[in-house]
Amino acid sequence: MREFGYRRAADVSGAVALLAADPDARFLGGGTNLVDLMKTGVERPARLIDVRDLPLDRVEPTGDGGLRIGATVTNSELAAHPEVRRRYPALAQAVLAGASGQLRNMATVGGNLLQRTRCGYFTDVSKPCNKRVPGSGCPAIEGVHHNHAILGASGHCVAVHPSDMGVALAAFDAVVSYETADGPGALPLADFYLPVGDTPHRETALPPGALITGVTLPPAPVAARSRYRKVRERASYAFAIGSVAAALDVTDGVVREVRLAYGAVASRPWRARAAERALTGAPADADAFTAAADAELAAARPLPDNAYKVTLMRNLTVAVLTELAEEAAR
Numbered sequence: 001m002r003e004f005g006y007r008r009a010a011d012v013s014g015a016v017a018l019l020a021a022d023p024d025a026r027f028l029g030g031g032t033n034l035v036d037l038m039k040t041g042v043e044r045p046a047r048l049i050d051v052r053d054l055p056l057d058r059v060e061p062t063g064d065g066g067l068r069i070g071a072t073v074t075n076s077e078l079a080a081h082p083e084v085r086r087r088y089p090a091l092a093q094a095v096l097a098g099a100s101g102q103l104r105n106m107a108t109v110g111g112n113l114l115q116r117t118r119c120g121y122f123t124d125v126s127k128p129c130n131k132r133v134p135g136s137g138c139p140a141i142e143g144v145h146h147n148h149a150i151l152g153a154s155g156h157c158v159a160v161h162p163s164d165m166g167v168a169l170a171a172f173d174a175v176v177s178y179e180t181a182d183g184p185g186a187l188p189l190a191d192f193y194l195p196v197g198d199t200p201h202r203e204t205a206l207p208p209g210a211l212i213t214g215v216t217l218p219p220a221p222v223a224a225r226s227r228y229r230k231v232r233e234r235a236s237y238a239f240a241i242g243s244v245a246a247a248l249d250v251t252d253g254v255v256r257e258v259r260l261a262y263g264a265v266a267s268r269p270w271r272a273r274a275a276e277r278a279l280t281g282a283p284a285d286a287d288a289f290t291a292a293a294d295a296e297l298a299a300a301r302p303l304p305d306n307a308y309k310v311t312l313m314r315n316l317t318v319a320v321l322t323e324l325a326e327e328a329a330r
Contacts, residue, residue, distance in 0.1 A: 064218070121140050131203075134201045176214075177212070225248060254284065255284050284321075
């Protein structure tokens with residue numbers, strides 16, 4: 001077993017200072033991903049800085065009608081919060097669709113955003129992987145890739161982001177707040193995750209040494225009628241092979257506003273903006289939903305063994321939007 005140090009941070013500035021003093025350290029929240037990666041040798045931190053006790057564990061309304069979610073709020077607390085369930089039900093559904101109850105009790109919002117891909121080549125240190133060892137190659141392209149990316153991938157990496165929560169946050173224009181030694185900052189989730197390109201090891205736009213302190217959801221009345229649906233290979237705890245977070249506002253049979261994001265199809269939660277543009281002002285019917293999905297999936301570049309995801313995501317998009325449209329018509 002490789003030895004590592006451990007410190008418990010007393011406050012946010014202290015946590016940031018501890019990491020600045022030891023760049024090989026890592027922040028530890030629930031540990032549901034980091035500890036697994038330490039066991040396999042993917043992560044080898046010299047020290048863990050425990051941030052679990054920092055005062056970042058609340059869900060609070062913002063003055064403009066949104067919600068601010070602290071970084072150490074657990075997934076279980078987030079899914080159960082009455083304001084999350086009322087204002088952003090797809091977010092609560094997404095969190096409940098992820099992991100098991102025991103893991104949700106430990107996993108934190110900040111850690112969920114930073115979880116690493118579950119690609120088997122990434123988690124196996126005996127295999128090459130450009131995410132783990134830049135320039136070593138991406139064997140998934142020619143190897144096992146049935147659950148890999150169909151959107152936004154590159155010749156350097158075809159892994160997918162595993163988060164369910166992140167998909168709903170992407171649909172609702174979440175903003176990630178962080179703290180560095182130079183002070184606080186914020187990144188819209190749309191800019192938080194970096195495109196794969198030729199640097200798949202660079203996953204987020206967080207500045208070096210940054211500690212995520214929370215996530216803010218701006219007011220979005222459309223989000224009150226939203227839904228998250230996940231397809232997985234077994235009924236019990238499993239990562240998605242495709243998922244959709246959707247919100248729909250329909251008036252007189254016409255789509256006035258729509259939010260749509262996809263999961264398990266790209267290296268980051270994928271905001272389906274082409275589909276949103278195609279659907280806004282269109283009839284709220286299956287033909288329009290199908291056309292919108294096709295507009296988004298026209299950019300898909302599947303590999304031989306994951307082409308099924310194009311059909312899967314089309315059907316899933318139509319099914320979720322149809323449910324929401326029928327609900328609006330009642």
